[in-house]
Amino acid sequence: MSKRAEVPYETTLHVRDSCLCLHVQRAARALARRFDDALRPLALTHGQFSLLMSLNRPEPPNMSSVAALLAMDRTTLTANLKPLERRGLVTVSIDEADKRNRRMALTSAGRSLLAAAVPIWKRTHAAIDRLLAGASPDRLRTDLRALA
Secondary structure, eight states, rough: OOOOOOOOOHHHHHHHHOOOHHHHHHHHHHHHHHHHHHHHTTTOOOEEEEEEEHSSSSSSBBHHHHHHHHTTHHHHHHHHHHHHHTTEEEEEEEESSSSTEEEEEEEEHHHHHHHHHHHHHHHHHHHHHTTTTTTTHHHHHHHHHHHH
16 A cells, blocks of 8 residues: 655645745736726726737737737637627738738727727726835836746
């Protein structure tokens, strides 16, 4: 009969208190809820806001560049685009230079909604920065980019 392997409770506490992945995930979920709540009057989620913002470029970007920016695979990006397309906020078209690729663009309605969302994002973001009193939000952003 083999002895059952066990992890001491002290290890659980150590992981709880020191695991960067856990702390970043918890913070990301809390931030997402905060932005989702703020953007709810516009029927937008924080992910949709980020996606719309990523399309706010002089030239329509391709799927690969947006997927890389948002750290998601193309399949996930396609799934996230569909509700925005149905709402008439974005268009997806075939890339004339390479028919295998797709380009995405904000519609007039998408640009208007994004313009309405930016002040909400700014207010929410300023409130979050104030929560980091005594810390450096810019340093945190730098450190998070280093991890990404």
